[in-house]
Amino acid sequence: MDQGTQSSGCTRTRVNEQAEDARVTTQDGPLAGRxxxxxxxxxxxxxxxAVELGRAxxxxYVTGRTTRSSVSEVGRATETIEETGELVTQAGGEGIAVPTDHLEAEQVRALVERIDREHGRLDVLINDVWGGEHLIDISGGKKMWEFGLEPGMRMLRLGVESHIITSHFALPLLVRNEGGLLVEVTDGTAESNADYRGSFYYDLTKYAPIRMAAGLGQELKGFGCAAVSVTPGFLRSEQMLESAFGVTEENWRDAIAKEPYFAISETPTYLGRGVAALAADPERARFNGRSLDSATLAREYGVTDVDGSRPDCWAFLKRALAGEEVDAADYR
Structure with a gap:
């Protein structure tokens, strides 16, 4: 949920020029004015x-803790929140980067007050704050009482408390108009997370957003708004590619030798396209309170990953983890 290399003035100029061209096609897009x-x-x-919402x-407004002058505890300086804002604009929307620590209530309050002041409305809130991968790595299969209390509680703060703080301040603005959508992002579906994830703190952290969406969906529907939880499959994020497997998007298949299940992996764009389509769906309230994965969204809205495939990670893993012989190619 955080972090890039600083663009040159020339690069920013090209981004702005491309964005102006893109707006010609997106000013009447399905999310124009949202x-x-x-x-x-x-x-x-x-x-x-964020980019796919902009494309629509x-x-x-995009937030995170890593900027061109400060790096969060994630420790990656290669992606910044400013760069994300520029990518949104380049895609044809308007990207507004606001460095924010979502565990700091006053920062979140100021962020929402700015959105209210500048636009007077909020149509889509996506809670995707996390940044605790380094805490998972140190768990090492330890029992709850063996794992450090401090890193365990930090995991919960990063992945649960930050979402609560954000919703507390942002939902009053969201419910001001009918049709608002809250998206809680997690790892796993309600079905897959019914099984213990092997780590007490991680299990709680990743099941909580599913319950948040279910509960808040009940509270939001009286205002004509909806909430869902969404999950990617095996995500080929920048951090996963580089830190976990030492590959790039261009040669990601080389990592399959190390982790066979990586054959079912997907790019972040896959979920991005699905969520943008959900946000643009006038009948999205039919999903209120539900847990959705990237493959479900892809089938519902006809979107694909960047290579034209439709990975169905959770269906694949259900059979593979049950000991069945399955071919990832059959689930792409």
């Missing part, structure tokens, strides 16, 4: 969702 906030948009799925014509 205001979105993607909390945790520095990289990965958050960045992709939305004005998108």
């Amino acid at each position: 205001i979105a906030l993607v909390a945790g948009a520095t990289r990965g799925a958050g960045r992709a969702m 014509g939305a004005t998108v």
Whole structure:
């Protein structure tokens, strides 16, 4: 949910020129005139969702902790929130980068007050704040009582408390108009997360957004708004490609030798396209309170990953983890 290399003035100029050309085609896009906030948009799925919302014509406020002058605890300086804002604009929307720590209530309050002041409405809120991968790595299969209390609680703060704080301040603006959409981003569906994830704190952290969407969906429907939780499959984020496998998007298949399940992986754009289509769907309230994965969204809205495939990670993993012989190619 955070972090890039600083663009040169020439690069920014080209981005602005391309954005002006793109607006010609997106000013009448399905999300034209809509205001979105993607909390945790520095990289990965958050960045992709922000870009695809922009491609559909939305004005998108993007937040994160890593900027061109400061790096968060994630430790990646190669992606910044400013760069995400520029990518949204380049895609044809209007990207507004606001460095924000969503565990700091006053920062979130100021962010929402700015959105209200500048636009007077909020149509889409995406809670994608996380940044706790480094905490998973140190768990090492330890039992709850063996794992450090401090890193465990930090995991919960990053992935649960930050979402609560953001919704507390942003939902009053969202419900001001009918049709608002809250998207809680997690890892896993309600079905897959019914099984223990092997780590007490991670299990709680990733199941909580599913319950948030279910509960808040009940509270929001009286205002003509809806909430859903969404999950990617095996995500080829920048961090996953580089830190976990030492590959790039161009040669990602080389990592399959190390991790066979990586054959079912998907780019962040896959979920981004699905969420943008959901946000533009006038009948999206039919999904209120539900847990949706990228493959479900792809089937519903006819979107694909960047290579034209439709990975169905969770269906594949259900059979593979049950010991069945399955070919990832049959689920792409």
